Amino acid sequence: MTKQLTEQLTKSTTRSPKQTSYWLLRDYLRPHWLLIAKAFLCTLGFIGTMPLLAHILGLVSEALALGKVSEIVQISGYTVLMFVGRGLCQYGQDALMAKAALNVAMDLRVDVYAHLQKLDLDYFAESRTGDLSYRLTEDIDRIGEVVGKFFHQFVPSILQLVFVLAYMFYLNWVLTLTTLLVAPLVALLIAWFGNRMLELSRRSQDQVSSLSSLLSEVFSGIRLIRAFATEGYEIQRFKAEAEQNRRRKFATDRIRAIQYPFIGFIEAFGICGLFVLGAWLISTGQLTGKQFVAFAAGVLLLIDPIVNTTSSYNEIKQAEASVDRIFEIFRVQPTIIEKPNAQELPEVTGKVEYQNVQFHYQPDQPILRGISFLAFSGEVIALVGSSGAGKSTLMNLLMRFYDPCGGKILIDGINIQDVTLQSLRRQIAVVPQETILFSGTIASNIAFGQETFEIEAVEAAAKIANAHEFISQLPHGYLTWVGERGVNLSGGQRQRIAIARAVLHNPKILILDEATSALDAESESLVQEALQRLMLGRTVFVIAHRLATVRNSDRIFVLEQGQVVESGTHDQLIQQGGRYAQFHTRQFQ
Numbered sequence: 305m306t307k308q309l310t311e312q313l314t315k316s317t318t319r320s321p322k323q324t325s326y327w328l329l330r331d332y333l334r335p336h337w338l339l340i341a342k343a344f345l346c347t348l349g350f351i352g353t354m355p356l357l358a359h360i361l362g363l364v365s366e367a368l369a370l371g372k373v374s375e376i377v378q379i380s381g382y383t384v385l386m387f388v389g390r391g392l393c394q395y396g397q398d399a400l401m402a403k404a405a406l407n408v409a410m411d412l413r414v415d416v417y418a419h420l421q422k423l424d425l426d427y428f429a430e431s432r433t434g435d436l437s438y439r440l441t442e443d444i445d446r447i448g449e450v451v452g453k454f455f456h457q458f459v460p461s462i463l464q465l466v467f468v469l470a471y472m473f474y475l476n477w478v479l480t481l482t483t484l485l486v487a488p489l490v491a492l493l494i495a496w497f498g499n500r501m502l503e504l505s506r507r508s509q510d511q512v513s514s515l516s517s518l519l520s521e522v523f524s525g526i527r528l529i530r531a532f533a534t535e536g537y538e539i540q541r542f543k544a545e546a547e548q549n550r551r552r553k554f555a556t557d558r559i560r561a562i563q564y565p566f567i568g569f570i571e572a573f574g575i576c577g578l579f580v581l582g583a584w585l586i587s588t589g590q591l592t593g594k595q596f597v598a599f600a601a602g603v604l605l606l607i608d609p610i611v612n613t614t615s616s617y618n619e620i621k622q623a624e625a626s627v628d629r630i631f632e633i634f635r636v637q638p639t640i641i642e643k644p645n646a647q648e649l650p651e652v653t654g655k656v657e658y659q660n661v662q663f664h665y666q667p668d669q670p671i672l673r674g675i676s677f678l679a680f681s682g683e684v685i686a687l688v689g690s691s692g693a694g695k696s697t698l699m700n701l702l703m704r705f706y707d708p709c710g711g712k713i714l715i716d717g718i719n720i721q722d723v724t725l726q727s728l729r730r731q732i733a734v735v736p737q738e739t740i741l742f743s744g745t746i747a748s749n750i751a752f753g754q755e756t757f758e759i760e761a762v763e764a765a766a767k768i769a770n771a772h773e774f775i776s777q778l779p780h781g782y783l784t785w786v787g788e789r790g791v792n793l794s795g796g797q798r799q800r801i802a803i804a805r806a807v808l809h810n811p812k813i814l815i816l817d818e819a820t821s822a823l824d825a826e827s828e829s830l831v832q833e834a835l836q837r838l839m840l841g842r843t844v845f846v847i848a849h850r851l852a853t854v855r856n857s858d859r860i861f862v863l864e865q866g867q868v869v870e871s872g873t874h875d876q877l878i879q880q881g882g883r884y885a886q887f888h889t890r891q892f893q
């Protein structure tokens with residue numbers, strides 16, 4: 305990412321301590337301002353009818369008292385017309401604002417998702433997936449709702465208050481001022497409840513995230529739980545989290561429950577006072593009965609906006625926690641980034657060179673200590689060594705999941721840090737220990753990441769990967785659904801799909817990460833055969849614990865504590881009688 309872009313991002317994801325977190329949403333509201341403005345015009349039209357309604361009630365009360373039927377009919381005609389206009393405005397504000405709010409939520413969701421795709425793998429190791437899913441779904445939905453509420457309920461309610469109050473002032477300022485004495489008290493209470501609600505809501509949302517993380521952990525590890533018979537323990541753990549969740553939610557609900565009667569009581573108190581004062585003003589001739597009815601209607605018209613302001617203010621405060629949680633993600637920046645002038649890596653022959661590569665995850669714990677080697681194009685290199693020696697790390701650096709802390713890695717003589725990440729990774733394929741299948745058809749899983757593909761090419765790849773036969777026997781062949789809620793495939797079948805994926809990807813460099821270690825003997829031979837075909841004409845790195853699988857490699861590197869301590873062919877290393885020979889004896893005895 306360029307420095308400029310980073311600065312831009314930083315600018316729009318920070319705010320001064322005094323600003324509300326909603327300030328961060330301005331870039332997302334801006335593109336939809338026209339829609340919001342149109343909705344707002346409708347809102348003004350809708351609210352404009354409120355004082356009109358109070359006025360009409362005043363007129364009706366007078367005409368009724370005098371029994372003027374024709375006047376009542378005329379007023380009714382105008383009232384119907386006004387309601388038609390009011391209905392149209394209401395539809396306009398609801399529909400347009402909903403559209404704008406959903407657009408904002410959609411833009412935000414896509415941006416967060418795209419940002420997550422750029423983040424380092426470490427971020428995903430540290431963050432819990434349930435928490436991330438919660439942020440991308442619930443938190444963003446809540447932001448969308450609250451954006452809608454702000455323009456569609458909060459602002460209109462405030463405007464309605466202003467309009468109706470202005471009309472009431474026009475009718476009788478003494479009465480209005482007296483009514484208004486109650487208002488600051490209500491405002492203070494609303495603010496206090498709002499802040500308390502925000503605090504409780506933050507805690508409650510964090511708790512829901514943690515519950516959802518626990519669920520995703522448990523469901524993905526359900527086999528392990530069954531195997532270790534730890535269901536009872538898991539239920540207790542879940543109960544404890546669920547109890548926390550209940551408590552925190554209840555704390556928020558209780559505050560809300562206290563708030564309404566409190567404010568309602570103050571309102572009722574004010575209305576009673578109003579009647580007494582109104583009666584006195586009429587008795588002293590300062591107010592007519594018609595004016596008092598219109599005024600009382602005005603007061604009734606104030607109740608709705610006050611309630612709406614209170615409830616939407618609370619929701620707005622609660623959702624501020626969601627805005628914080630979303631922008632917290634934006635503030636995380638990737639460390640594996642492309643240089644501003646990064647070039648595309650041209651089609652390579654597959655020559656890979658490590659020059660004095662050093663690496664650590666934690667500063668005081670070196671993992672790779674000056675690794676240097678040259679792998680020729682088409683060579684098969686096996687990486688062996690005890691667990692934790694750094695084999696996977698060595699390969700992670702080749703794909704730039706991490707960058708070396710010292711030294712450099714070259715492919716065909718080009719430093720991999722000088723090229724774009726996509727062009728580098730496109731030339732490398734990995735067949736991992738366990739294959740992940742995404743929701744979709746078998747064909748789309750093989751053509752992984754390609755929006756359009758030719759089924760013939762997919763079939764050809766599957767044939768090379770020894771997968772065509774079993775795929776053809778599935779109910780819908782290549783169009784059979786796999787992944788979540790799809791057909792279940794065995795480990796060997798999944799591995800062969802991974803191999804077909806790599807064949808279709810057609811990389812010059814291939815990494816086999818313990819690709820056959822989880823398989824039984826029968827599926828292993830089918831997978832081995834497929835791997836042999838896949839390896840032809842490519843530079844291959846084989847990470848293996850089982851030495852039987854690396855015997856035919858061109859060279860074997862033995863890694864110990866982040867260094868290559870031996871290298872050579874199988875026969876050479878056995879003859880040498882060093883670490884490899886020791887491993888070998890241990891495994892085959």
Ligand SMILES: Nc1ncnc2c1ncn2[C@@H]1O[C@H](COP(=O)(O)OP(=O)(O)OP(=O)(O)O)[C@@H](O)[C@H]1O
Pocket residue numbers: 426429665666671689690691692693694695696697698
């Ligand atoms: N993301 C990480 N953060 C911190 N330490 C890590 C991380 N990944 C690996 N390590 C540590 O780095 C060391 C080397 O790990 P690596 O996975 O490269 O070894 P390996 O030789 O592939 O081991 P294995 O054969 O068990 O897979 C280990 O001590 C491991 O605990």
